[in-house]
Each structure stands twice: as C-alpha cells, then as structure tokens.
Amino acid sequence: QVQLVESGGGLVQPGGSLRLSCAASGMIFSIYAMRWYRQAPGKQRELVAAISRRGVTNYADSVKGRFTISRDNAKSTVYLQMNSLKTEDTAVYYCNSSPGDYWGQGTQVTVSS
Secondary structure (H helix, E strand, C coil): CCEEEEECCEEECCCCCEEEEEEEECCCHHHCEEEEEEECCCCCCEEEEEECCCCCEEECCCCCCCEEEEEEHHHCEEEEEECCCCHHHCEEEEEEEECCCEECCCEEEEECC
C-alpha cells in the first residue's frame, strides 16, 4: 500500500524558511515523478513544484527563486526547501506522486508575524 507522509510544516515569520519532507513507502520511489501542491483557504489546490524521476525540476512562477524541490531516492523522500516566505505562501502543502496519483495528508504552513 502506497503511503506519503508530509512533515516539516509550522508557523514562521515573513522572510523565514522551512523545509518540508514527504516520506514515501510501498512504492519504488525512484520511478515516480513527485510534486508539491498547496491549498490556501477558499482557493483551489495549485501546483507549487515538481521533480521528475531523473531530477528535472519545475516551479510555479510565484515560488521561483525562493523554493527548491529535491529528492533522495535512497531515503524515498522528496523535499521542499522554502526560503523568503511570504504571507501568501500560507496553505496546506501536499505531496503527490505520479503515476498513480497518490496523495499525502498535508502539512500546514503558516507565514505570519
């Protein structure tokens, strides 16, 4: 059974940093593309960053230059390093795998002074 478990969320001041982790199990992690999505209150879920099985990355324009997605296939984990956080980054962050479209339970990120 595939499971994705996010961690690392929390409360941070504007300009601060957080690193999210998503640990996968029940899958051959190295063959999956991985993505981070977020959903803010009252808004649709949006794609934040993606990394292919070969390590090619893509980012939403709103986070380019501030967020970095990476993966450690030996640990079956994908990361999202978030720097220079803004209040508008406040959301629940989810990891997702493809193929199969598996989702984690989400981790709350709140950026507030």
